[in-house]
Amino acid sequence: MASKRFTVASNANRSLKAPLIVPTLAVNNPTATNSIRALVLKTAQTKLRLKHGSRIFFDNGKELSTEEDWASIPVDKTLLVSTGEDFIGSLVPTMPRDPEANPNCPVRVLAEVAEVEGSAITQLNATAHQLSGMVSAVGQPDLHPGTRFPIGAVFVSKDWIHPPLIGSDIGCGMSWYTTTLSARKLEGDKAKRITNHLVGLEGPWRTTRERKIWLSSSGNTEGDLTTNESLDMLLGTIGAGNHFAELQVVEHADPGVRPATDSVILLIHSGSRGYGREILERFTNGSENSEARERSIPAKSPKAAEYLSEHDRACTWASLNRDLIALRFLAALESREGDWAFEAASETGGSEFSDDDVRAAIKAAKGALAQRRIMNISHNSVERVSSWPRGQPGSNGAEKGDFYIHRKGAAPANTSSDSNVALPLPGSRGTPTLLLRPKSNEANRYGALTGLSVAHGAGRAMSRAKAAVWVAQKYKGKYEELLRGDNGDITGGRKSDKHVRVEALMERMGAQEGEAVKGGTWVLCDEKELVWEEAVEAYKDVWEVGADLERVGAAEVVGWAKGKVSYKVLHESKKGKRKQ
Numbered sequence: 001m002a003s004k005r006f007t008v009a010s011n012a013n014r015s016l017k018a019p020l021i022v023p024t025l026a027v028n029n030p031t032a033t034n035s036i037r038a039l040v041l042k043t044a045q046t047k048l049r050l051k052h053g054s055r056i057f058f059d060n061g062k063e064l065s066t067e068e069d070w071a072s073i074p075v076d077k078t079l080l081v082s083t084g085e086d087f088i089g090s091l092v093p094t095m096p097r098d099p100e101a102n103p104n105c106p107v108r109v110l111a112e113v114a115e116v117e118g119s120a121i122t123q124l125n126a127t128a129h130q131l132s133g134m135v136s137a138v139g140q141p142d143l144h145p146g147t148r149f150p151i152g153a154v155f156v157s158k159d160w161i162h163p164p165l166i167g168s169d170i171g172c173g174m175s176w177y178t179t180t181l182s183a184r185k186l187e188g189d190k191a192k193r194i195t196n197h198l199v200g201l202e203g204p205w206r207t208t209r210e211r212k213i214w215l216s217s218s219g220n221t222e223g224d225l226t227t228n229e230s231l232d233m234l235l236g237t238i239g240a241g242n243h244f245a246e247l248q249v250v251e252h253a254d255p256g257v258r259p260a261t262d263s264v265i266l267l268i269h270s271g272s273r274g275y276g277r278e279i280l281e282r283f284t285n286g287s288e289n290s291e292a293r294e295r296s297i298p299a300k301s302p303k304a305a306e307y308l309s310e311h312d313r314a315c316t317w318a319s320l321n322r323d324l325i326a327l328r329f330l331a332a333l334e335s336r337e338g339d340w341a342f343e344a345a346s347e348t349g350g351s352e353f354s355d356d357d358v359r360a361a362i363k364a365a366k367g368a369l370a371q372r373r374i375m376n377i378s379h380n381s382v383e384r385v386s387s388w389p390r391g392q393p394g395s396n397g398a399e400k401g402d403f404y405i406h407r408k409g410a411a412p413a414n415t416s417s418d419s420n421v422a423l424p425l426p427g428s429r430g431t432p433t434l435l436l437r438p439k440s441n442e443a444n445r446y447g448a449l450t451g452l453s454v455a456h457g458a459g460r461a462m463s464r465a466k467a468a469v470w471v472a473q474k475y476k477g478k479y480e481e482l483l484r485g486d487n488g489d490i491t492g493g494r495k496s497d498k499h500v501r502v503e504a505l506m507e508r509m510g511a512q513e514g515e516a517v518k519g520g521t522w523v524l525c526d527e528k529e530l531v532w533e534e535a536v537e538a539y540k541d542v543w544e545v546g547a548d549l550e551r552v553g554a555a556e557v558v559g560w561a562k563g564k565v566s567y568k569v570l571h572e573s574k575k576g577k578r579k580q
Helices: 036-047 069-073 118-130 188-196 206-212 274-283 302-333 339-347 356-374 464-474 502-509 530-535 542-551
Strands: 004-010 017-022 055-058 076-080 107-109 132-145 151-158 173-178 245-253 264-270 373-378 382-387 398-408 410-412 421-425 433-438 451-457 520-525 556-568
Touching: 004 036, 004 206, 004 464, 017 036, 036 055, 055 542, 069 245, 107 118, 118 132, 132 542, 151 433, 173 302, 173 356, 173 421, 173 556, 188 520, 188 556, 206 356, 245 302, 245 433, 264 302, 264 421, 274 302, 302 339, 302 356, 302 373, 302 382, 339 356, 356 373, 356 410, 373 410, 373 421, 398 410, 421 451, 421 542, 421 556, 433 542, 451 542, 520 530, 530 556, 542 556
Parallel strands: 004 076, 107 132, 520 556
Antiparallel strands: 004 017, 055 076, 132 151, 151 398, 173 264, 173 373, 245 264, 245 556, 382 398, 410 451, 421 433, 433 556
16 A cells, blocks of 8 residues: 555644655554554644644544544545644534524624634534523633633523533632732742742642541541542642632722732632543543533433532532642641641641541631632533523513523622622733622623623633644743743733723723733743643733623623732652752
Protein backbone atom coordinates (compact mmCIF):
# COMPACT_ATOMS: atom_id res chain seq x y z
CA MET A 1 0.00 0.00 0.00
CA ALA A 2 1.35 3.42 -0.93
CA SER A 3 1.96 6.19 1.59
CA LYS A 4 -0.82 8.73 2.13
CA ARG A 5 -0.42 12.49 2.30
CA PHE A 6 -2.59 14.73 4.48
CA THR A 7 -2.60 18.30 5.74
CA VAL A 8 -2.94 18.62 9.52
CA ALA A 9 -4.48 21.91 10.70
CA SER A 10 -5.76 23.43 13.92
CA ASN A 11 -9.52 23.34 14.28
CA ALA A 12 -9.37 26.70 16.13
CA ASN A 13 -6.95 28.41 13.74
CA ARG A 14 -6.91 27.06 10.18
CA SER A 15 -3.81 29.11 9.30
CA LEU A 16 -1.80 26.74 11.50
CA LYS A 17 -1.12 23.70 9.35
CA ALA A 18 1.56 21.20 8.43
CA PRO A 19 1.94 18.37 5.90
CA LEU A 20 1.95 14.73 7.01
CA ILE A 21 3.19 11.71 5.05
CA VAL A 22 1.66 8.58 6.56
CA PRO A 23 3.91 5.50 6.23
CA THR A 24 2.50 2.24 4.95
CA LEU A 25 2.86 0.59 8.38
CA ALA A 26 0.33 2.95 9.97
CA VAL A 27 -3.05 1.32 10.63
CA ASN A 28 -6.62 2.60 10.59
CA ASN A 29 -7.54 1.27 14.05
CA PRO A 30 -7.56 4.51 16.11
CA THR A 31 -6.73 2.67 19.37
CA ALA A 32 -3.50 1.16 18.04
CA THR A 33 -0.18 2.76 19.00
CA ASN A 34 0.87 2.88 15.31
CA SER A 35 -2.44 4.31 14.09
CA ILE A 36 -2.89 7.14 11.60
CA ARG A 37 -4.72 8.98 14.37
CA ALA A 38 -1.67 8.82 16.63
CA LEU A 39 0.50 10.25 13.84
CA VAL A 40 -1.95 13.11 13.23
CA LEU A 41 -1.99 14.03 16.92
CA LYS A 42 1.80 13.78 17.10
CA THR A 43 2.11 16.12 14.11
CA ALA A 44 -0.30 18.56 15.74
CA GLN A 45 1.78 18.47 18.91
CA THR A 46 5.20 18.90 17.31
CA LYS A 47 4.36 21.14 14.36
CA LEU A 48 1.32 23.10 15.57
CA ARG A 49 2.11 23.09 19.31
CA LEU A 50 -1.25 21.56 20.18
CA LYS A 51 -0.19 19.45 23.15
CA HIS A 52 -3.62 18.20 24.11
CA GLY A 53 -5.18 17.26 20.79
CA SER A 54 -8.04 14.84 21.35
CA ARG A 55 -10.54 15.09 18.49
CA ILE A 56 -10.05 15.06 14.71
CA PHE A 57 -12.47 16.30 12.06
CA PHE A 58 -12.78 16.36 8.29
CA ASP A 59 -12.98 19.90 6.97
CA ASN A 60 -16.72 19.37 6.47
CA GLY A 61 -17.24 18.86 10.20
CA LYS A 62 -17.48 15.05 10.35
CA GLU A 63 -15.55 13.66 13.30
CA LEU A 64 -13.22 10.70 12.77
CA SER A 65 -13.87 8.19 15.52
CA THR A 66 -14.10 4.65 14.12
CA GLU A 67 -11.76 2.41 12.14
CA GLU A 68 -14.16 2.71 9.21
CA ASP A 69 -13.87 6.51 9.32
CA TRP A 70 -10.10 6.34 9.11
CA ALA A 71 -10.17 3.77 6.33
CA SER A 72 -12.35 6.04 4.19
CA ILE A 73 -10.15 9.17 4.27
CA PRO A 74 -9.33 10.38 0.74
CA VAL A 75 -5.72 11.24 -0.02
CA ASP A 76 -4.72 14.92 0.32
CA LYS A 77 -7.52 15.57 2.79
CA THR A 78 -7.23 18.31 5.45
CA LEU A 79 -7.64 16.95 8.96
CA LEU A 80 -8.57 19.39 11.74
CA VAL A 81 -7.25 18.72 15.23
CA SER A 82 -9.25 19.92 18.23
CA THR A 83 -8.15 20.11 21.87
CA GLY A 84 -11.66 19.22 22.95
CA GLU A 85 -13.78 21.95 21.37
CA ASP A 86 -16.46 21.12 18.82
CA PHE A 87 -15.92 21.60 15.10
CA ILE A 88 -15.56 25.30 14.39
CA GLY A 89 -17.14 26.33 11.15
CA SER A 90 -20.40 27.14 9.45
CA LEU A 91 -21.76 23.62 9.85
CA VAL A 92 -24.94 23.45 11.92
CA PRO A 93 -24.51 20.85 14.69
CA THR A 94 -25.99 17.49 13.79
CA MET A 95 -27.29 16.74 17.28
CA PRO A 96 -30.48 14.71 16.85
CA ARG A 97 -33.69 16.39 17.93
CA ASP A 98 -35.51 14.88 20.91
CA PRO A 99 -39.14 13.88 20.31
CA GLU A 100 -40.18 16.29 23.08
CA ALA A 101 -38.09 19.20 21.77
CA ASN A 102 -39.59 22.69 21.54
CA PRO A 103 -38.64 24.30 18.20
CA ASN A 104 -40.19 27.57 19.40
CA CYS A 105 -38.13 27.89 22.57
CA PRO A 106 -37.11 31.58 22.91
CA VAL A 107 -33.36 32.23 22.70
CA ARG A 108 -31.75 35.44 23.95
CA VAL A 109 -28.15 36.65 23.88
CA LEU A 110 -27.45 39.39 26.41
CA ALA A 111 -24.20 40.57 24.83
CA GLU A 112 -23.97 43.78 22.86
CA VAL A 113 -20.62 45.31 23.87
CA ALA A 114 -18.87 42.01 24.56
CA GLU A 115 -18.13 40.00 21.43
CA VAL A 116 -19.64 36.54 21.01
CA GLU A 117 -18.45 33.94 18.50
CA GLY A 118 -20.99 32.77 15.96
CA SER A 119 -20.31 29.13 16.82
CA ALA A 120 -21.40 29.79 20.43
CA ILE A 121 -24.71 31.23 19.22
CA THR A 122 -25.14 28.24 16.91
CA GLN A 123 -24.64 25.90 19.86
CA LEU A 124 -27.06 27.94 21.96
CA ASN A 125 -29.83 27.73 19.35
CA ALA A 126 -29.24 24.05 18.60
CA THR A 127 -29.42 23.11 22.28
CA ALA A 128 -32.57 25.17 22.90
CA HIS A 129 -34.43 23.67 19.95
CA GLN A 130 -33.24 20.07 20.05
CA LEU A 131 -33.41 19.02 23.72
CA SER A 132 -36.66 18.03 25.41
CA GLY A 133 -38.89 20.46 27.24
CA MET A 134 -36.92 23.67 26.72
CA VAL A 135 -38.81 26.88 27.61
CA SER A 136 -35.95 29.39 27.70
CA ALA A 137 -32.30 29.69 26.64
CA VAL A 138 -30.11 32.64 27.59
CA GLY A 139 -26.58 33.41 26.47
CA GLN A 140 -24.90 35.58 29.08
CA PRO A 141 -22.40 38.25 27.91
CA ASP A 142 -19.54 35.82 28.62
CA LEU A 143 -21.01 33.24 26.19
CA HIS A 144 -18.39 31.20 24.32
CA PRO A 145 -18.23 27.82 22.51
CA GLY A 146 -17.96 24.62 24.49
CA THR A 147 -17.26 21.04 23.46
CA ARG A 148 -20.85 20.58 22.29
CA PHE A 149 -22.88 22.94 24.46
CA PRO A 150 -21.99 26.60 24.96
CA ILE A 151 -20.49 27.95 28.19
CA GLY A 152 -21.91 31.03 29.82
CA ALA A 153 -25.44 29.81 29.11
CA VAL A 154 -28.68 29.09 30.96
CA PHE A 155 -31.20 26.52 29.75
CA VAL A 156 -34.59 26.21 31.42
CA SER A 157 -36.64 23.07 30.80
CA LYS A 158 -40.01 21.90 32.04
CA ASP A 159 -40.36 18.28 33.20
CA TRP A 160 -36.94 17.26 31.79
CA ILE A 161 -33.38 17.08 33.11
CA HIS A 162 -30.28 17.11 30.90
CA PRO A 163 -27.11 15.96 32.74
CA PRO A 164 -24.72 16.71 29.81
CA LEU A 165 -25.67 20.40 30.03
CA ILE A 166 -24.11 20.51 33.48
CA GLY A 167 -21.18 18.45 32.29
CA SER A 168 -18.47 16.75 34.28
CA ASP A 169 -17.60 19.43 36.84
CA ILE A 170 -20.84 19.40 38.80
CA GLY A 171 -20.86 22.05 41.50
CA CYS A 172 -17.99 24.05 40.06
CA GLY A 173 -18.26 27.50 41.56
CA MET A 174 -16.66 30.28 43.56
CA SER A 175 -16.37 31.27 47.21
CA TRP A 176 -15.08 34.48 48.79
CA TYR A 177 -13.44 34.59 52.24
CA THR A 178 -12.23 37.47 54.36
CA THR A 179 -8.62 37.47 55.57
CA THR A 180 -6.76 39.26 58.34
CA LEU A 181 -4.17 40.59 55.88
CA SER A 182 -3.89 44.31 55.29
CA ALA A 183 -3.87 45.87 51.85
CA ARG A 184 -0.48 47.42 52.64
CA LYS A 185 1.07 43.93 52.83
CA LEU A 186 0.08 43.31 49.22
CA GLU A 187 1.51 46.47 47.69
CA GLY A 188 4.13 45.97 44.98
CA ASP A 189 6.95 43.58 45.88
CA LYS A 190 5.39 42.86 49.28
CA ALA A 191 2.89 40.60 47.53
CA LYS A 192 5.78 38.68 46.01
CA ARG A 193 7.09 37.88 49.48
CA ILE A 194 3.71 36.45 50.42
CA THR A 195 3.93 33.97 47.56
CA ASN A 196 6.83 32.27 49.31
CA HIS A 197 4.38 30.96 51.92
CA LEU A 198 2.15 29.28 49.32
CA VAL A 199 3.95 25.96 49.12
CA GLY A 200 2.82 22.48 50.06
CA LEU A 201 -0.74 23.16 48.91
CA GLU A 202 -0.85 20.44 46.24
CA GLY A 203 -1.50 16.77 46.73
CA PRO A 204 -3.76 14.91 49.16
CA TRP A 205 -4.84 16.63 52.36
CA ARG A 206 -3.86 14.59 55.40
CA THR A 207 -5.09 11.05 55.89
CA THR A 208 -8.21 9.11 54.91
CA ARG A 209 -9.56 9.58 58.44
CA GLU A 210 -9.41 13.38 58.33
CA ARG A 211 -10.86 13.54 54.82
CA LYS A 212 -13.83 11.37 55.82
CA ILE A 213 -14.54 13.53 58.87
CA TRP A 214 -14.32 16.66 56.73
CA LEU A 215 -16.90 15.16 54.36
CA SER A 216 -19.24 14.22 57.21
CA SER A 217 -22.05 16.41 58.50
CA SER A 218 -22.12 14.49 61.78
CA GLY A 219 -18.36 14.29 62.22
CA ASN A 220 -18.17 10.50 62.00
CA THR A 221 -15.24 8.76 60.35
CA GLU A 222 -17.36 7.21 57.62
CA GLY A 223 -18.10 10.49 55.84
CA ASP A 224 -21.59 11.20 54.50
CA LEU A 225 -20.13 12.44 51.21
CA THR A 226 -17.24 10.03 50.88
CA THR A 227 -16.95 8.75 47.30
CA ASN A 228 -13.92 6.52 46.91
CA GLU A 229 -10.35 6.85 48.04
CA SER A 230 -8.93 7.99 44.69
CA LEU A 231 -11.54 10.75 44.33
CA ASP A 232 -11.46 11.85 47.96
CA MET A 233 -7.69 12.25 47.75
CA LEU A 234 -8.40 15.21 45.47
CA LEU A 235 -10.30 16.96 48.27
CA GLY A 236 -8.74 20.33 49.09
CA THR A 237 -7.03 20.76 45.71
CA ILE A 238 -7.80 23.37 43.07
CA GLY A 239 -7.56 21.43 39.81
CA ALA A 240 -6.52 22.51 36.34
CA GLY A 241 -8.02 24.64 33.58
CA ASN A 242 -9.42 27.98 34.69
CA HIS A 243 -9.54 27.07 38.38
CA PHE A 244 -7.53 29.23 40.77
CA ALA A 245 -7.13 30.78 44.21
CA GLU A 246 -6.53 34.52 44.25
CA LEU A 247 -5.73 37.08 46.92
CA GLN A 248 -7.54 40.30 46.06
CA VAL A 249 -7.76 43.84 47.37
CA VAL A 250 -11.13 45.55 47.02
CA GLU A 251 -10.30 48.86 45.33
CA HIS A 252 -13.85 50.16 45.46
CA ALA A 253 -17.17 49.01 46.87
CA ASP A 254 -20.32 51.07 47.14
CA PRO A 255 -21.42 51.91 50.71
CA GLY A 256 -22.75 48.89 52.59
CA VAL A 257 -21.50 46.35 50.02
CA ARG A 258 -19.68 43.25 51.17
CA PRO A 259 -16.77 42.80 50.64
CA ALA A 260 -15.91 46.38 51.61
CA THR A 261 -13.35 48.79 50.16
CA ASP A 262 -9.72 48.05 51.14
CA SER A 263 -10.50 44.58 52.47
CA VAL A 264 -8.22 41.71 51.46
CA ILE A 265 -10.22 38.69 50.32
CA LEU A 266 -9.51 35.19 49.06
CA LEU A 267 -11.42 34.04 45.96
CA ILE A 268 -11.51 30.27 45.36
CA HIS A 269 -12.69 28.88 42.02
CA SER A 270 -12.91 25.09 41.97
CA GLY A 271 -15.40 22.25 41.69
CA SER A 272 -16.05 18.59 42.40
CA ARG A 273 -12.83 17.46 40.75
CA GLY A 274 -13.25 13.90 39.44
CA TYR A 275 -16.49 13.24 41.31
CA GLY A 276 -18.68 15.09 38.81
CA ARG A 277 -17.14 13.23 35.89
CA GLU A 278 -17.83 9.90 37.55
CA ILE A 279 -21.49 10.88 37.92
CA LEU A 280 -21.77 12.05 34.29
CA GLU A 281 -20.31 8.77 33.06
CA ARG A 282 -22.82 6.77 35.10
CA PHE A 283 -25.84 8.66 33.78
CA THR A 284 -24.79 9.09 30.13
CA ASN A 285 -22.45 7.32 27.77
CA GLY A 286 -19.54 9.09 29.40
CA SER A 287 -19.43 12.45 27.65
CA GLU A 288 -21.44 15.49 26.61
CA ASN A 289 -21.90 13.89 23.17
CA SER A 290 -24.68 11.62 24.39
CA GLU A 291 -27.50 10.19 22.36
CA ALA A 292 -30.99 11.55 23.05
CA ARG A 293 -32.03 8.56 25.16
CA GLU A 294 -29.07 9.16 27.49
CA ARG A 295 -28.80 12.93 27.58
CA SER A 296 -32.45 13.70 28.48
CA ILE A 297 -34.21 12.26 31.55
CA PRO A 298 -37.92 12.67 32.38
CA ALA A 299 -38.00 14.63 35.63
CA LYS A 300 -40.50 12.32 37.32
CA SER A 301 -38.53 9.15 36.58
CA PRO A 302 -36.53 7.19 39.20
CA LYS A 303 -33.38 7.88 37.16
CA ALA A 304 -33.95 11.63 37.48
CA ALA A 305 -34.38 11.36 41.24
CA GLU A 306 -31.17 9.34 41.45
CA TYR A 307 -29.26 11.85 39.29
CA LEU A 308 -30.50 14.84 41.29
CA SER A 309 -29.47 13.12 44.53
CA GLU A 310 -25.97 12.47 43.19
CA HIS A 311 -25.86 15.99 41.70
CA ASP A 312 -26.66 17.54 45.08
CA ARG A 313 -24.00 15.42 46.77
CA ALA A 314 -21.42 16.59 44.23
CA CYS A 315 -22.40 20.23 44.75
CA THR A 316 -21.96 19.85 48.49
CA TRP A 317 -18.67 18.00 47.95
CA ALA A 318 -17.49 20.89 45.75
CA SER A 319 -18.47 23.46 48.36
CA LEU A 320 -16.59 21.55 51.07
CA ASN A 321 -13.65 21.32 48.68
CA ARG A 322 -13.55 25.12 48.32
CA ASP A 323 -13.74 25.49 52.09
CA LEU A 324 -10.83 23.10 52.54
CA ILE A 325 -8.75 24.91 49.90
CA ALA A 326 -9.44 28.13 51.80
CA LEU A 327 -8.37 26.49 55.07
CA ARG A 328 -5.06 25.41 53.55
CA PHE A 329 -4.41 28.87 52.12
CA LEU A 330 -5.47 30.82 55.20
CA ALA A 331 -3.32 28.61 57.43
CA ALA A 332 -0.36 29.35 55.15
CA LEU A 333 -1.03 33.10 55.03
CA GLU A 334 -2.17 33.96 58.55
CA SER A 335 -1.12 33.14 62.09
CA ARG A 336 -1.06 29.41 62.66
CA GLU A 337 -2.63 29.82 66.04
CA GLY A 338 -6.29 30.13 66.88
CA ASP A 339 -8.62 29.19 64.02
CA TRP A 340 -5.98 27.37 61.97
CA ALA A 341 -3.94 25.74 64.77
CA PHE A 342 -5.12 22.25 63.91
CA GLU A 343 -4.08 22.64 60.27
CA ALA A 344 -0.59 23.71 61.33
CA ALA A 345 -0.21 21.13 64.09
CA SER A 346 -1.10 18.10 61.98
CA GLU A 347 0.68 18.77 58.70
CA THR A 348 2.36 15.39 59.04
CA GLY A 349 -0.98 13.57 59.22
CA GLY A 350 -2.13 14.13 62.79
CA SER A 351 -1.79 10.49 63.87
CA GLU A 352 -1.20 11.67 67.44
CA PHE A 353 -4.78 13.00 67.62
CA SER A 354 -7.72 10.86 68.65
CA ASP A 355 -10.89 10.69 66.56
CA ASP A 356 -12.62 12.97 69.07
CA ASP A 357 -9.77 15.49 68.86
CA VAL A 358 -9.93 15.52 65.08
CA ARG A 359 -13.73 15.88 65.03
CA ALA A 360 -13.57 18.79 67.45
CA ALA A 361 -10.78 20.52 65.55
CA ILE A 362 -12.49 20.14 62.16
CA LYS A 363 -15.78 21.37 63.62
CA ALA A 364 -13.99 24.46 64.94
CA ALA A 365 -12.23 25.06 61.62
CA LYS A 366 -15.50 24.77 59.70
CA GLY A 367 -17.12 27.22 62.10
CA ALA A 368 -14.28 29.70 61.59
CA LEU A 369 -14.54 29.33 57.81
CA ALA A 370 -18.29 29.95 57.97
CA GLN A 371 -17.55 33.26 59.69
CA ARG A 372 -15.00 34.16 57.01
CA ARG A 373 -17.12 33.07 54.04
CA ILE A 374 -18.75 36.01 52.31
CA MET A 375 -20.55 34.03 49.65
CA ASN A 376 -20.57 30.62 47.97
CA ILE A 377 -22.11 29.93 44.56
CA SER A 378 -22.20 27.13 42.04
CA HIS A 379 -22.21 28.01 38.34
CA ASN A 380 -22.35 24.43 37.00
CA SER A 381 -25.55 22.96 38.37
CA VAL A 382 -29.24 22.33 37.86
CA GLU A 383 -31.80 24.02 40.11
CA ARG A 384 -35.44 22.98 40.44
CA VAL A 385 -38.00 25.79 40.80
CA SER A 386 -41.77 25.44 41.14
CA SER A 387 -42.58 28.35 38.82
CA TRP A 388 -41.09 30.34 35.98
CA PRO A 389 -41.48 34.13 35.54
CA ARG A 390 -43.63 35.36 32.65
CA GLY A 391 -42.69 39.03 32.94
CA GLN A 392 -44.79 40.20 35.89
CA PRO A 393 -43.75 40.54 39.54
CA GLY A 394 -44.79 38.09 42.21
CA SER A 395 -46.16 34.57 42.10
CA ASN A 396 -49.20 35.65 40.09
CA GLY A 397 -46.90 36.57 37.22
CA ALA A 398 -45.30 33.14 37.02
CA GLU A 399 -46.21 29.85 35.38
CA LYS A 400 -46.51 26.94 37.82
CA GLY A 401 -44.81 23.61 37.21
CA ASP A 402 -41.55 21.68 37.59
CA PHE A 403 -38.89 23.81 35.95
CA TYR A 404 -35.18 23.03 35.89
CA ILE A 405 -32.59 25.78 35.46
CA HIS A 406 -29.48 24.27 33.88
CA ARG A 407 -26.57 26.65 34.42
CA LYS A 408 -23.47 25.89 32.38
CA GLY A 409 -21.04 28.60 33.43
CA ALA A 410 -23.65 31.00 34.85
CA ALA A 411 -24.17 32.21 38.41
CA PRO A 412 -27.59 32.10 40.09
CA ALA A 413 -29.05 35.55 40.66
CA ASN A 414 -30.96 34.54 43.80
CA THR A 415 -28.03 33.50 46.00
CA SER A 416 -28.47 35.54 49.18
CA SER A 417 -31.19 37.16 51.22
CA ASP A 418 -28.70 39.96 51.91
CA SER A 419 -28.71 42.24 48.86
CA ASN A 420 -25.48 43.86 50.04
CA VAL A 421 -23.49 40.66 49.48
CA ALA A 422 -21.88 40.98 46.05
CA LEU A 423 -21.18 38.21 43.56
CA PRO A 424 -17.78 37.97 41.84
CA LEU A 425 -17.33 38.50 38.11
CA PRO A 426 -13.64 37.64 37.63
CA GLY A 427 -11.57 38.53 34.60
CA SER A 428 -8.33 36.70 34.07
CA ARG A 429 -5.10 37.33 35.96
CA GLY A 430 -3.98 40.94 35.81
CA THR A 431 -7.54 42.18 35.25
CA PRO A 432 -10.13 43.06 37.89
CA THR A 433 -12.89 41.06 39.47
CA LEU A 434 -16.10 43.07 39.37
CA LEU A 435 -18.54 43.06 42.29
CA LEU A 436 -22.11 42.40 41.11
CA ARG A 437 -25.49 42.94 42.71
CA PRO A 438 -28.06 40.83 40.77
CA LYS A 439 -31.39 42.50 40.03
CA SER A 440 -34.94 41.39 39.40
CA ASN A 441 -37.04 44.13 37.87
CA GLU A 442 -39.29 45.14 35.04
CA ALA A 443 -36.30 45.67 32.72
CA ASN A 444 -35.37 41.99 32.82
CA ARG A 445 -39.00 40.87 33.20
CA TYR A 446 -38.29 39.73 36.73
CA GLY A 447 -35.71 37.21 35.64
CA ALA A 448 -37.42 35.85 32.54
CA LEU A 449 -34.94 37.53 30.19
CA THR A 450 -31.85 36.58 32.20
CA GLY A 451 -32.67 33.02 33.18
CA LEU A 452 -32.55 34.15 36.84
CA SER A 453 -28.79 34.21 36.36
CA VAL A 454 -25.78 36.41 35.71
CA ALA A 455 -22.45 35.87 33.98
CA HIS A 456 -19.84 33.92 35.94
CA GLY A 457 -16.73 35.56 34.49
CA ALA A 458 -15.24 37.37 31.53
CA GLY A 459 -15.57 34.34 29.24
CA ARG A 460 -13.02 33.10 26.75
CA ALA A 461 -12.26 35.24 23.72
CA MET A 462 -10.19 32.51 22.08
CA SER A 463 -9.98 28.75 22.48
CA ARG A 464 -7.28 27.17 24.61
CA ALA A 465 -5.65 25.78 21.49
CA LYS A 466 -5.51 29.20 19.85
CA ALA A 467 -4.28 30.90 23.03
CA ALA A 468 -1.57 28.31 23.53
CA VAL A 469 -0.13 29.25 20.14
CA TRP A 470 -1.02 32.94 19.73
CA VAL A 471 -0.08 34.09 23.23
CA ALA A 472 3.09 32.01 23.22
CA GLN A 473 4.19 33.74 20.02
CA LYS A 474 3.27 37.21 21.29
CA TYR A 475 5.28 36.77 24.48
CA LYS A 476 8.07 34.65 23.08
CA GLY A 477 11.00 34.85 25.47
CA LYS A 478 8.91 36.72 28.07
CA TYR A 479 7.28 33.81 29.88
CA GLU A 480 8.76 34.68 33.29
CA GLU A 481 7.62 38.29 32.92
CA LEU A 482 4.01 37.15 32.55
CA LEU A 483 4.22 35.71 36.06
CA ARG A 484 5.44 38.92 37.63
CA GLY A 485 3.26 41.45 39.40
CA ASP A 486 5.44 44.43 38.50
CA ASN A 487 4.84 44.22 34.75
CA GLY A 488 1.52 46.01 34.35
CA ASP A 489 2.36 46.95 30.79
CA ILE A 490 2.81 43.35 29.67
CA THR A 491 -0.24 41.87 31.41
CA GLY A 492 -2.70 44.29 29.87
CA GLY A 493 -2.94 43.95 26.12
CA ARG A 494 -6.50 45.26 25.83
CA LYS A 495 -7.70 47.62 23.14
CA SER A 496 -7.85 51.24 24.26
CA ASP A 497 -10.99 52.25 22.33
CA LYS A 498 -13.57 51.56 25.03
CA HIS A 499 -17.29 51.52 24.33
CA VAL A 500 -19.08 54.52 25.82
CA ARG A 501 -20.92 52.28 28.29
CA VAL A 502 -17.62 50.75 29.43
CA GLU A 503 -16.01 54.16 29.84
CA ALA A 504 -18.98 55.36 31.90
CA LEU A 505 -18.87 52.25 34.10
CA MET A 506 -15.13 52.51 34.73
CA GLU A 507 -15.43 56.20 35.53
CA ARG A 508 -18.22 55.50 38.00
CA MET A 509 -16.05 52.85 39.67
CA GLY A 510 -13.00 55.12 39.78
CA ALA A 511 -11.09 52.65 37.63
CA GLN A 512 -8.82 54.37 35.13
CA GLU A 513 -6.77 52.60 32.48
CA GLY A 514 -3.19 51.72 33.36
CA GLU A 515 -1.46 50.07 36.29
CA ALA A 516 -4.38 50.84 38.60
CA VAL A 517 -6.50 48.38 36.64
CA LYS A 518 -4.14 46.16 34.65
CA GLY A 519 -1.28 44.11 35.96
CA GLY A 520 -0.02 43.98 39.50
CA THR A 521 -0.76 40.26 39.87
CA TRP A 522 1.92 37.75 40.84
CA VAL A 523 1.07 34.42 39.23
CA LEU A 524 2.11 31.05 40.64
CA CYS A 525 1.94 28.49 37.82
CA ASP A 526 4.46 25.82 36.92
CA GLU A 527 2.71 24.79 33.69
CA LYS A 528 3.80 27.02 30.85
CA GLU A 529 0.97 26.04 28.51
CA LEU A 530 -1.57 26.95 31.19
CA VAL A 531 0.03 30.39 31.45
CA TRP A 532 -0.58 30.90 27.72
CA GLU A 533 -4.12 29.49 27.84
CA GLU A 534 -5.16 31.69 30.77
CA ALA A 535 -3.52 34.92 29.58
CA VAL A 536 -5.49 38.16 29.65
CA GLU A 537 -5.72 38.18 25.85
CA ALA A 538 -7.48 34.80 25.90
CA TYR A 539 -10.46 36.34 27.70
CA LYS A 540 -13.03 39.01 27.00
CA ASP A 541 -12.82 42.40 28.69
CA VAL A 542 -14.57 41.94 32.03
CA TRP A 543 -15.68 45.59 31.96
CA GLU A 544 -17.55 44.92 28.71
CA VAL A 545 -19.31 41.93 30.27
CA GLY A 546 -20.24 44.05 33.29
CA ALA A 547 -21.54 46.86 31.07
CA ASP A 548 -23.76 44.39 29.17
CA LEU A 549 -25.20 43.01 32.42
CA GLU A 550 -26.10 46.54 33.48
CA ARG A 551 -27.56 47.35 30.06
CA VAL A 552 -30.13 44.54 30.26
CA GLY A 553 -30.83 45.16 33.94
CA ALA A 554 -29.42 41.76 35.02
CA ALA A 555 -27.07 43.21 37.62
CA GLU A 556 -25.48 46.37 38.91
CA VAL A 557 -21.70 46.70 39.21
CA VAL A 558 -21.13 47.87 42.79
CA GLY A 559 -17.35 47.63 43.04
CA TRP A 560 -14.18 45.96 41.84
CA ALA A 561 -11.23 44.11 43.29
CA LYS A 562 -7.69 43.76 42.03
CA GLY A 563 -5.86 40.45 42.10
CA LYS A 564 -2.51 40.58 43.88
CA VAL A 565 -1.52 36.91 43.98
CA SER A 566 -3.06 34.32 41.63
CA TYR A 567 -2.31 30.66 42.38
CA LYS A 568 -2.81 28.10 39.62
CA VAL A 569 -0.52 25.12 40.19
CA LEU A 570 2.88 24.44 41.75
CA HIS A 571 4.44 21.02 41.30
CA GLU A 572 5.53 19.61 44.63
CA SER A 573 8.96 18.70 43.22
CA LYS A 574 9.60 22.39 42.68
CA LYS A 575 8.88 23.54 46.21
CA GLY A 576 11.66 25.77 47.44
CA LYS A 577 13.17 26.06 43.96
CA ARG A 578 11.34 29.18 42.86
CA LYS A 579 13.29 32.36 42.51
CA GLN A 580 13.01 34.54 45.60
